[in-house]
Amino acid sequence: MFAYYLQLGLRSLKRNPILTALMVVGIALGIAASMTTLTVMHLMGSDPIPWKSDKLHYVQLDNWSPDQPYNDDGSPPDQVTYRDAVALMAAARADRQVAMFKLALPIQPTNPELKPFRALVRVAGADFFPMFEPPFQYGSGWDRRQDGEHARVVVLGKAINEKLFGGQDSVGKTVRMDGVDYTVTGVLDDWHLRAKYYDLTGGAFTDPDELYMPFTTGIDLKQRASGNNSCWSAPASGWEAYLDSDCVWIQMWAELDSPARLAEFKAFLDSYVNEQKKLGRFPRPLNNRLLDVNEWMADQRVVSRDVQVQTGLGFAFLLVCLVNTIGLLLAKFTRKAGEIGLRRALGASRREVFTQFLVESGVIGISGGVLGLALTALGLLAVRALYSEYQTVAALDWMMVAATIVLSIVAALLAGLYPTWRACRVQPAAQLKI
Amino acid sequence: MEFRPILSALMRNKVSMVLIGLQVALTLAIVCNALFIISERLDRMHRPSGMNETDTFVFNSTGFGQGYDVRSVQQADLQLLRSLPGVVDATSVISVPMSQSGWSTSVNLQPNQATATADTALYMVDSHGLSTYGLKLVEGRNFTPAEIGFRTVNDRAAPPSVILTRALADRLFPQGGALGKQVYYDNGSTPTTIIGIVERMQTPWLDSDYIENSSLMPAYLPYGNTTPYLVRAEPGRRDEVMKEVEQRMIQANPSRVIGRMRSIEQVRAVSYAGDRAMAIILGAVIFALLAITALGIVGMASFWVAQRTRQIGTRRALGATRFDILRYFHTENFIITTLGLLLGGVLAYALSLWLMQQYQAPRLPWYYVPVGFVCLWALGQLAVLGPALRASRVPPALATRSV
Numbered sequence: 001m002f003a004y005y006l007q008l009g010l011r012s013l014k015r016n017p018i019l020t021a022l023m024v025v026g027i028a029l030g031i032a033a034s035m036t037t038l039t040v041m042h043l044m045g046s047d048p049i050p051w052k053s054d055k056l057h058y059v060q061l062d063n064w065s066p067d068q069p070y071n072d073d074g075s076p077p078d079q080v081t082y083r084d085a086v087a088l089m090a091a092a093r094a095d096r097q098v099a100m101f102k103l104a105l106p107i108q109p110t111n112p113e114l115k116p117f118r119a120l121v122r123v124a125g126a127d128f129f130p131m132f133e134p135p136f137q138y139g140s141g142w143d144r145r146q147d148g149e150h151a152r153v154v155v156l157g158k159a160i161n162e163k164l165f166g167g168q169d170s171v172g173k174t175v176r177m178d179g180v181d182y183t184v185t186g187v188l189d190d191w192h193l194r195a196k197y198y199d200l201t202g203g204a205f206t207d208p209d210e211l212y213m214p215f216t217t218g219i220d221l222k223q224r225a226s227g228n229n230s231c232w233s234a235p236a237s238g239w240e241a242y243l244d245s246d247c248v249w250i251q252m253w254a255e256l257d258s259p260a261r262l263a264e265f266k267a268f269l270d271s272y273v274n275e276q277k278k279l280g281r282f283p284r285p286l287n288n289r290l291l292d293v294n295e296w297m298a299d300q301r302v303v304s305r306d307v308q309v310q311t312g313l314g315f316a317f318l319l320v321c322l323v324n325t326i327g328l329l330l331a332k333f334t335r336k337a338g339e340i341g342l343r344r345a346l347g348a349s350r351r352e353v354f355t356q357f358l359v360e361s362g363v364i365g366i367s368g369g370v371l372g373l374a375l376t377a378l379g380l381l382a383v384r385a386l387y388s389e390y391q392t393v394a395a396l397d398w399m400m401v402a403a404t405i406v407l408s409i410v411a412a413l414l415a416g417l418y419p420t421w422r423a424c425r426v427q428p429a430a431q432l433k434i
Numbered sequence: 435m436e437f438r439p440i441l442s443a444l445m446r447n448k449v450s451m452v453l454i455g456l457q458v459a460l461t462l463a464i465v466c467n468a469l470f471i472i473s474e475r476l477d478r479m480h481r482p483s484g485m486n487e488t489d490t491f492v493f494n495s496t497g498f499g500q501g502y503d504v505r506s507v508q509q510a511d512l513q514l515l516r517s518l519p520g521v522v523d524a525t526s527v528i529s530v531p532m533s534q535s536g537w538s539t540s541v542n543l544q545p546n547q548a549t550a551t552a553d554t555a556l557y558m559v560d561s562h563g564l565s566t567y568g569l570k571l572v573e574g575r576n577f578t579p580a581e582i583g584f585r586t587v588n589d590r591a592a593p594p595s596v597i598l599t600r601a602l603a604d605r606l607f608p609q610g611g612a613l614g615k616q617v618y619y620d621n622g623s624t625p626t627t628i629i630g631i632v633e634r635m636q637t638p639w640l641d642s643d644y645i646e647n648s649s650l651m652p653a654y655l656p657y658g659n660t661t662p663y664l665v666r667a668e669p670g671r672r673d674e675v676m677k678e679v680e681q682r683m684i685q686a687n688p689s690r691v692i693g694r695m696r697s698i699e700q701v702r703a704v705s706y707a708g709d710r711a712m713a714i715i716l717g718a719v720i721f722a723l724l725a726i727t728a729l730g731i732v733g734m735a736s737f738w739v740a741q742r743t744r745q746i747g748t749r750r751a752l753g754a755t756r757f758d759i760l761r762y763f764h765t766e767n768f769i770i771t772t773l774g775l776l777l778g779g780v781l782a783y784a785l786s787l788w789l790m791q792q793y794q795a796p797r798l799p800w801y802y803v804p805v806g807f808v809c810l811w812a813l814g815q816l817a818v819l820g821p822a823l824r825a826s827r828v829p830p831a832l833a834t835r836s837v
Contacts (some may be wrong), residue, residue: 022733029722067548104660106498106691116691118496178659179499223658224587234539234620237590305793306712309471313464313719320460320723324730327453331737386711388704418449 002359009360012336019332020364023325027368027415028375030321031408035372036379037307037314039400043393044204045303048197049133052255053293056131057262059088059097059252061273062287065232069284076287077230078201078300079248082219084276089125089215093268094254095261096131099215100124101225101250102199108176109164119160120226121177122199122209123218129155129186131255132198137161139171139186146185147214154182155212161187175211178221182213194392197293199251200300201228205389225249246281254290266290318411325364325415333357333423344428353424361416362409369408376404440766447738451770454734458774461727462810463781466802467789468716474796475709481645483531484599484634486568487698489522490666491676492530494693495683497659504656505584507687514686515663516562518678520671525566527664528558528655529638530698531648532705536638541649543606545623552605553644554598555637558585558653564597564632566666569650572600574613574630577652585655592619593651597630601646619649640705659690672697727810728817735763735821746825747832756826763822764815771814778810779803 013020047053061084062069062076070077080088085099103121122128129141142153154175161170174181195204222239227249235245256262269288276282291299333340340353376396383394444451495511497504508526515524529536536557540550557563560582564571574597581595596617603612616625635648667675676695683692703710739746746759786798 019733022729026726026729029726033719033722104496106496106659108498116498118494118691118693177498234590234622235588237588239588242588304708306708309789309793310712310715313468313716316460316464317719317723320457320464321726323453323457323460324726327450327457327730328733328737330450330453331734335737335741383711383715386714387707422449 002355005356005359006363008356009363012360013363016332019328023328023364024367024371026321026324026328027364027408027412028371030318031368031372031404031411032375032379034311034314034318035376035400035404035407036383037311038403039376039380039396040383040390040394041303041307041311042400043194043395043397044307044390045297046194047294048193048195048297049293052133055255055257056293057254057256057265057290058292058296059254059269060289060291061269061282062284063246063248063276063282064284066283070230070232074287075299076289077248079228079230080250080252081246081248082243082250085250085252087272088252088254088269091268091272094265095257096127096255097253098125098127098131099250099252100128100199101218102202102209102227103218103221103223104226105177105221105223107160107164108179110176111164114163119177119210120207121154121218122212123215123225124212125215127255128198128212131253134191135189137187137189138169139184141212142185142214147216150216150220151214152180152182152217153185153214155186155188156184157188157208157210157212158190160210182217192392195297195302197297197302198253199227200296200302201251203389204297204300204302205393219243227251256290262290322411322415325412326418329361329364329416329419330422333419336423337426340423340426341428341430344426350424353426354420357420357423358413358416361412361420364416365409365412366405368412369405372408373401373404376400437765437769440762440769444766444769450734450738451773454731454770455774455777457727457730458771458810458814459778459781461723462775462778462803462806463785464723465720465809466782466806467785467798468720469806470786470798470802471795472713472716472720475713478640479706479709479713481636482634483636483698483702484569484632485531485636485698486666487702489669489672490530490566490568490664491672491695491697492527492533492662492664492701493679493683493695494660494662495690496693497687497690499689502659502689504659504661505654507690508654508656508661510686511661511663511683512560512562514682515665515679518675518682520668520675520678522666522668523562523566524663524665525559525562526654526656527563527662528556528657529662530567530664530701531636531638532640532698532702533638534640534705538637538639538642539620541602541606542618542621545618545625546621547618550621552602552647553642554602554647554649555639555642555644557635557648557650558655559650560652560654563650566664567635568666569635570633571597572631572633574628576630577650581652583653585653587655587657590620590622592622592624592626593653594627595629595652596626597632597650598628599635599646599648600631600633602648603628603631605647724813728813731767731814731817732820735767735818736824739763739821739825742825743828743832746828747830750828750830750832759826759828760822763818763825767814767818768811771811775807775810779807782806 060076061080063081064070064077089097089099101123103123104118105121106116107119108116126142126144126147141155142151146153161167170184170187173184229247229249231247233246235242235247254265256265270286273282273286273288380394384391497507512524515521536555538553538555541554542551561577561579564576585591606612612628613631615628619626637645637648665679680692680695782803789795790797
């Protein structure tokens with residue numbers, strides 16, 4: 001029976017090719033607009049590390065000026081000072097903890113064919129690797145002992161290993177940066193991070209880090225971080241005075257494996273700040289925060305307002321397209337009142353008529369969905385062209401493809417429901433009279 | 435005179451009428467708000483930076499290895515850059531407007547003041563700064579070469595003299611007469627004298643709430659071993675000079691990395707890419723929305739014309755002119771569109787209110803809705819024209835035929 005209805009539906013659609021095209025294109029455009037924007041929003045905000053995002057907590061302490069808060073909404077600074085980072089690392093009260101910042105360092109390749117170039121270096125403690133779990137192609141990260149020894153070691157990202165060593169296993173080889181040799185302990189594999197969630201201070205979709213070195217080693221270089229630095233009181237002259245200042249420029253994370261550990265760590269932070277208050281620091285009221293990965297991403301607006309507004313408009317547009325399709329289907333089915341009357345008179349039940357017309361709506365939905373999917377791919381292409389930094393978030397994934405098809409069929413069936421219901425209420429007798 | 439019969443005909447097609455009306459209402463609400471967002475973005479994108487954008491470009495030089503003396507390299511580089519053909523001027527900088535990264539601090543009227551009088555972006559330049567940026571000095575004088583000091587990022591030192599933007603000078607001294615006055619940077623206690631005022635220079639941050647407040651300080655300030663340079667070429671020779679500069683810089687000193695040359699036009703394009711994208715995306719949504727709504731009206735009107743062919747024939751047979759028929763469909767469309775627009779007007783303001791609450795968006799100016807009314811009336815009338823013309827061509831003889 002379904003095949004027969006399908007045939008009837010297709011024939012009916014063919015009879016009014018322009019009206020059919022209008023409905024299919026309408027649904028397709030609505031689907032494409034909503035799915036393009038939804039895909040971007042979904043991928044931007046998606047949990048980057050779902051198996052432990054509730055265990056990784058971003059450490060925020062409020063060491064800001066007594067006269068004004070760091071943010072107008074009263075939230076604490078988005079980074080910590082060097083002295084607090086070092087104190088918290090030394091206390092080691094979390095299950096794992098890492099303090100980090102980024103440097104741009106000149107790399108001097110040994111291969112004379114390669115020009116020296118500048119690379120982004122993530123300067124972080126050994127726990128960075130087990131905490132954020134980047135995949136390794138060769139070797140591994142350094143360990144805490146090497147952190148303590150200020151070891152001159154690095155972990156290379158896949159791209160830079162490709163560039164410097166042709167993608168070979170380079171563990172044990174050396175990389176020269178700014179006149180100093182560092183030994184490679186590991187090489188990362190492809191690390192597909194949509195948003196660079198472990199450091200959102202410069203934006204979530206900035207250039208990826210290219211290599212990694214121990215925090216202590218990076219501090220020895222006495223170079224200012226290439227990320228953000230904020231001070232509420234100007235530090236005295238000199239590097240040591242800078243390290244000792246209330247300037248915030250370091251990102252700090254704590255891994256806490258249970259809610260109990262989180263509460264413990266929170267209490268520890270509060271007591272740490274209260275101790276510091278006795279030393280005359282932290283003039284503001286106690287305002288420590290330990291947001292987890294998803295809370296931190298929401299707080300930092302990884303999904304921008306523009307993207308949210310676009311998604312809202314995309315769905316409003318889909319709504320208009322649906323209303324449009326309902327109107328056109330209604331018009332079409334009403335014109336077929338005579339045909340329906342005849343079929344009913346010949347013995348078709350209301351249910352059969354209902355099914356027949358719903359199948360016709362479904363055909364429109366599927367066609368609209370397929371066309372909409374193609375348009376969504378085009379839409380994402382356009383988004384990538386418009387936003388160079390959204391390369392990783394403007395891509396179709398299978399879940400979104402499935403969602404698109406389902407959404408379009410549901411949309412078309414919803415749009416077809418009322419017209420179909422109206423169609424099957426046709427009184428056979430009224431239609432058969434001339 | 436024709437309203438009554440049209441209304442009673444419409445009442446028999448209530449659902450269709452509601453659907454078209456709803457579509458028009460949603461379209462109005464979305465189009466008004468989207469257009470307003472677009473116009474805001476365009477205004478934002480057209481804010482002047484105050485500097486020469488067409489002939490200028492920036493690049494970084496990062497030295498490496500022991501024995502690299504950033505100060506002497508910097509002096510040699512500046513001399514070389516200024517001697518190149520096609521170069522109007524060059525200076526070492528720490529940032530440029532629109533680049534989204536730079537330095538800011540507070541500036542006060544009293545030493546060690548607790549709350550800041552104003553916030554400002556800092557630009558460090560030598561005596562070639564004004565001419566390289568292409569800033570317009572409206573009061574006072576430029577820095578002299580003797581005033582330029584050497585600083586490192588870890589030095590805390592307020593320079594003896596500063597050049598401010600007009601906006602910052604007015605903020606600090608609303609009564610005027612800022613020139614020659616003393617101010618205090620960084621909550622410090624060392625005074626700095628205002629020696630000049632430039633017409634305009636934006637901060638590097640597009641979203642800062644003090645975007646017109648900039649201070650130019652007389653200093654060479656490398657960031658570690660990195661020095662950013664700003665070069666201004668003769669009009670029309672920027673790209674050619676860029677290539678030349680890149681080669682000459684690498685030749686002049688091989689123990690360093692020369693970063694990518696970026697024209698200020700590129701800096702602007704990259705920084706405003708998000709606004710541009712938003713405007714384009716919303717523009718596409720508006721276009722698609724109007725197209726769908728217009729096609730919906732065409733489709734519905736065509737259907738009604740087909741459904742009423744016999745009645746039209748009858749009316750024609752009873753003496754209605756073709757113009758009467760045409761007017762019938764146009765009036766009908768006008769009634770439906772107007773009802774939709776009335777609802778849409780309310781929706782437009784409601785949507786604007788919601789955007790204000792959710793995203794701190796500014797209020798939709800009142801005139802968007804009336805303008806939207808006129809546009810959608812016109813769109814409706816245009817969309818219905820085709821089907822109405824077809825209706826008007828129905829021959830009166832049709833009334834006499836049976837189905």
